[in-house]
Amino acid sequence: xxERFTKGMARNIYYGGGAFFFLLFVALTxxxxxxxxxxxxxxxLTAEVAHGKEIWEKNNxxxxxxxxxxxxxxxxxxxxxxxxxxxxxEQVFKAYFSAWMKAMPTGVEGRxxxxxxxxxxxxxxxxxxxxxWTSRIDTNDWPPNIEG
Amino acid sequence: MKYQSQAVAKPYFAFAMLLFVGQIVFGxxxxxxxxxxxxxxxxxxxNVARMVHTNLxxxxxxxxxxxxxxxxxxxETQCELYSPKLAWILFWAYAIAGTLTIVGYLSVxxxxxxxxxxxxxxxxxxxxxxxxxxITKIGIVIVALGFLFNVGMTILRGRKTxxxxxxxxxxxxxxxxxxFSFYNPAxxxxxxxxxWWVVHLWVEGVWELILGSILAFILIKTTGVDREVVEKWLxxxxxxxLISGILGTGHHYFFIGAPEYWLWIGSVFSAxxxxxxxxxxxxxxxxxxxxxxxxPNKAAVTWAAGCTIMAFxxxxxxxxxxxxxxxxxxxxxxxxxxxxxxxxxxxxxxxIVLAIISYAWPQLQGRxxxxxxxxxxxxxxxxxxxxxxxxxTLLLTAAGIIQVMQQRMPADGIALGYxxxxxxxxxxxxxxxxxxxxxxxxxxxxxxxxxxxxxxxxDAPALPVSA
Amino acid sequence: xxxxxxxxxxxxxxxMLLLTLAVVLRKPEHLILLAVAAWFAALIKxxxxxxYFMEMKQAPLFxxxxxxxxLIITISAVTLTAIWQL
Amino acid sequence: MNxxxxxxxKDKIPGDIALWFFLxxxxxxxxxxxxxxxxxxxxxxxxxxxxxxxxxxxxxxxxTMALLTGSYLVATxxxxxxxxxxxxxxxxxxxxxCGMIYVISKVSEYxxxxxxxxxxxxxxxxxxxxxxTFFHFLHVLAGMMILIILGRWLKKTDSDDEQxxxxxxxxxSYWHMVDxxxxxxxxxxxxxx
Numbered sequence: 001x002x003e004r005f006t007k008g009m010a011r012n013i014y015y016g017g018g019a020f021f022f023l024l025f026v027a028l029t030x031x032x033x034x035x036x037x038x039x040x041x042x043x044x045l046t047a048e049v050a051h052g053k054e055i056w057e058k059n060n061x062x063x064x065x066x067x068x069x070x071x072x073x074x075x076x077x078x079x080x081x082x083x084x085x086x087x088x089x090e091q092v093f094k095a096y097f098s099a100w101m102k103a104m105p106t107g108v109e110g111r112x113x114x115x116x117x118x119x120x121x122x123x124x125x126x127x128x129x130x131x132x133w134t135s136r137i138d139t140n141d142w143p144p145n146i147e148g
Numbered sequence: 149m150k151y152q153s154q155a156v157a158k159p160y161f162a163f164a165m166l167l168f169v170g171q172i173v174f175g176x177x178x179x180x181x182x183x184x185x186x187x188x189x190x191x192x193x194x195n196v197a198r199m200v201h202t203n204l205x206x207x208x209x210x211x212x213x214x215x216x217x218x219x220x221x222x223x224e225t226q227c228e229l230y231s232p233k234l235a236w237i238l239f240w241a242y243a244i245a246g247t248l249t250i251v252g253y254l255s256v257x258x259x260x261x262x263x264x265x266x267x268x269x270x271x272x273x274x275x276x277x278x279x280x281x282x283i284t285k286i287g288i289v290i291v292a293l294g295f296l297f298n299v300g301m302t303i304l305r306g307r308k309t310x311x312x313x314x315x316x317x318x319x320x321x322x323x324x325x326x327x328f329s330f331y332n333p334a335x336x337x338x339x340x341x342x343x344w345w346v347v348h349l350w351v352e353g354v355w356e357l358i359l360g361s362i363l364a365f366i367l368i369k370t371t372g373v374d375r376e377v378v379e380k381w382l383x384x385x386x387x388x389x390l391i392s393g394i395l396g397t398g399h400h401y402f403f404i405g406a407p408e409y410w411l412w413i414g415s416v417f418s419a420x421x422x423x424x425x426x427x428x429x430x431x432x433x434x435x436x437x438x439x440x441x442x443x444p445n446k447a448a449v450t451w452a453a454g455c456t457i458m459a460f461x462x463x464x465x466x467x468x469x470x471x472x473x474x475x476x477x478x479x480x481x482x483x484x485x486x487x488x489x490x491x492x493x494x495x496x497x498x499x500i501v502l503a504i505i506s507y508a509w510p511q512l513q514g515r516x517x518x519x520x521x522x523x524x525x526x527x528x529x530x531x532x533x534x535x536x537x538x539x540x541t542l543l544l545t546a547a548g549i550i551q552v553m554q555q556r557m558p559a560d561g562i563a564l565g566y567x568x569x570x571x572x573x574x575x576x577x578x579x580x581x582x583x584x585x586x587x588x589x590x591x592x593x594x595x596x597x598x599x600x601x602x603x604x605x606x607d608a609p610a611l612p613v614s615a
Numbered sequence: 616x617x618x619x620x621x622x623x624x625x626x627x628x629x630x631m632l633l634l635t636l637a638v639v640l641r642k643p644e645h646l647i648l649l650a651v652a653a654w655f656a657a658l659i660k661x662x663x664x665x666x667y668f669m670e671m672k673q674a675p676l677f678x679x680x681x682x683x684x685x686l687i688i689t690i691s692a693v694t695l696t697a698i699w700q701l
Numbered sequence: 702m703n704x705x706x707x708x709x710x711k712d713k714i715p716g717d718i719a720l721w722f723f724l725x726x727x728x729x730x731x732x733x734x735x736x737x738x739x740x741x742x743x744x745x746x747x748x749x750x751x752x753x754x755x756x757x758x759x760x761x762x763x764x765t766m767a768l769l770t771g772s773y774l775v776a777t778x779x780x781x782x783x784x785x786x787x788x789x790x791x792x793x794x795x796x797x798x799c800g801m802i803y804v805i806s807k808v809s810e811y812x813x814x815x816x817x818x819x820x821x822x823x824x825x826x827x828x829x830x831x832x833x834t835f836f837h838f839l840h841v842l843a844g845m846m847i848l849i850i851l852g853r854w855l856k857k858t859d860s861d862d863e864q865x866x867x868x869x870x871x872x873x874s875y876w877h878m879v880d881x882x883x884x885x886x887x888x889x890x891x892x893x894x
Contacts, residue, residue, distance in 0.1 A: 010383035030287025063195025069481030112185030142403035
């Protein structure tokens with residue numbers, strides 16, 4: 001059996017197969033990138049939303065929360081927090097969000113604590129804009145329910 | 149050791165083990181915070197501890213890969229390393245930058261760290277696993293370039309074997325895909341899409357090449373099986389890894405905004421992903437069965453064989469468990485993901501680095517292997533670590549199942565909220581913490597085996613002089 | 616298949632072409648008949664390809680089983696779901 | 702099938718065994734795609750019927766003919782190589798020419814569908830149709846390249862007969878696998894509707 005299983009053939013499959021599937025992956029990536037603007041409503045991606053994303057990153061929010069299911073699993077999913085806490089109403093959500101950010105940490109003994117990030121009013125607004133924008137991305141119906 | 153320059157692997161291995169201990173300490177802190185929410189708050193908030201835990205893992209695994217490369221490339225190419233001095237300089241650069249980064253995480257709030265490292269010029273921070281300040285990322289690229297140059301020049305000068313060619317392509321891929329960590333568009337979906345080009349194409353792509361070549365090296369050395377046989381299996385296994393793994397990236401594109409077809413492509417190709425891990429297991433065991441020599445280093449063989457089993461379980465079985473889109477719809481971002489992540493990283497990458505350390509360290513000390521007493525302790529530590537990691541995985545899987553049943557599957561209004569579900573899982577988190585402490589005990593036992601080894605040096609088989 | 620002995624590859628090839636055309640051109644009116652015809656045509660073509668073109672006749676049994684199994688499962692899936700829908 | 706036309710002896714696998722690992726993995730992928738396709742058909746029959754009506758039976762028939770002919774040529778080429786040892790490169794080139802017919806007809810079908818507004822994103826049916834057939838299409842392209850490389854290599858190599866035969870059998874096995882997949886895709890897409 002061994003002489004009918006050659007290193008040369010195994011090598012060809014490695015190089016050929018690797019290149020084949022990588023090229024196919026690149027082709028699919030090109031297609032994905034061209035249709036993404038529609039799926040995530042890029043026209044709604046304002047400077048405020050972009051700034052909100054920077055604040056999200058600068059404070060390492062993903063270290064506790066998940067966003068569209070990715071991140072840490074220590075705190076609730078925030079991809080649909082706009083629906084869950086804001087009832088899909090921007091004013092309601094922003095008021096709730098601002099109050100929430102200011103009330104942290106709760107200091108309840110033994111409970112998980114969210115740090116106080118000392119964000120300015122504008123920054124809280126932009127972060128809220130980012131979360132609202134995120135909640136409108138077409139995620140193939142994920143999460144299954146409002147609890148995320 | 150056959151070549152003087154292999155000695156540069158030593159500081160890399162030592163530093164890797166030191167960081168490993170740090171990683172476990174922070175893992176235990178995290179495990180505690182899952183139960184006692186305000187543990188160490190506000191000194192070490194969860195996000196900081198987690199960042200330290202995962203970044204230490206990445207840093208020490210990379211350190212282990214570099215050490216492994218410096219150890220095996222001279223032996224494979226049959227010539228000394230191009231520049232041992234450069235390897236030392238890069239080691240200190242890497243160690244200092246890594247330590248400073250971790251100190252930065254722990255000493256100032258993350259936002260302050262972002263400011264003092266001028267993150268605003270090229271914002272790359274604050275994304276899972278890529279939390280390092282931009283300047284650290286640039287440092288990593290520079291170290292990687294120097295490292296690749298050093299290794300590449302050595303390979304160019306010496307014998308080109310399949311093992312060192314596969315290893316260098318893996319390392320090259322590692323460096324190339326890391327460049328995507330500098331791409332951080334304002335669009336979240338685009339950001340996530342290319343974030344996986346680093347994360348997935350690392351752990352389910354190029355890292356598997358590194359894993360395969362280190363495993364092949366250890367098996368050639370310890371079993372004495374024909375190089376030709378080992379090499380063709382290596383090619384075939386990594387070919388399968390790439391064929392399934394590249395489009396398998398699609399299983400991360402289900403719910404982040406990417407088009408619907410990824411649901412199908414991701415499911416189909418990741419269903420094939422366990423195959424290379426299965427083949428790796430069959431390969432390792434058949435090589436060991438056909439062995440032509442009894443290498444005295446049983447511990448290294450145990451690590452290598454165990455690595456293939458645990459990698460198959462963690463990456464193969466636990467990966468497949470939740471990779472199909474209809475399943476992942478409910479498990480995405482739950483504790484099931486954490487269960488898979490722990491076992492896969494431990495089985496595939498932690499164990500292979502510890503395997504090469506186990507094989508190389510005695511030789512770097514001038515022994516063919518450690519004494520029997522030391523190996524006994526080491527093998528016991530392997531069992532403790534593997535069993536406790538399996539326990540952690542099973543417990544996290546149970547936690548994930550509860551989360552899915554209570555929080556994800558019921559309809560709106562009936563489903564339990566996130567925190568209410570977490571409260572329900574607390575008893576399991578307690579058991580997980582116990583398993584985590586047991587794992588820490590395994591690590592201590594492992595380190596103790598080095599003490600035993602140096603105490604019983606006299607009983608260890610000596611390295612053949614002319615070899 | 617022993618009755619096929621002596622038949623050349625060319626005959627098999629021409630028969631397969633005819634089979635393909637026959638199913639498409641003389642498409643049965645009844646949908647179940649169509650499904651059965653399509654199933655048989657694909658099965659015969661697949662078996663010939665595996666057995667004579669791929670030369671699996673003398674291959675180890677497990678490999679033959681994998682290939683024939685793959686063929687039967689996939690075409691059955693395709694035709695059964697079509698019948699279900701029709 | 703008498704002796705010279707086939708492999709002799711029991712338990713012989715044509716070509717390189719390494720290739721068969723790969724072919725089995727490929728068949729698994731295609732099998733899963735076809736299974737997914739059938740599953741969706743069960744769940745959304747109307748969408749499927751509507752989609753199937755848009756495909757071009759003639760293109761499907763041409764493709765089947767082209768691939769069957771290619772497979773026949775490749776199998777004959779391997780047999781010729783086994784008997785005479787040379788002069789068989791033209792069979793592989795011709796088979797790759799058959800692949801070209803497939804490519805042209807497939808591309809023109811894609812073009813028509815695309816200009817009618819159908820794409821990967823139109824609905825699940827077309828998502829499947831485009832991905833699966835495009836994936837298969839790439840396999841045909843790869844197979845054509847392999848056959849051309851094989852033919853050119855056979856002409857100039859001074860390897861021994863056994864090595865030549867093994868290389869030819871390997872390439873042939875890949876090509877037949879691609880054909881086999883099409884044999885299943887053809888009724889699924891063009892007949893059962």
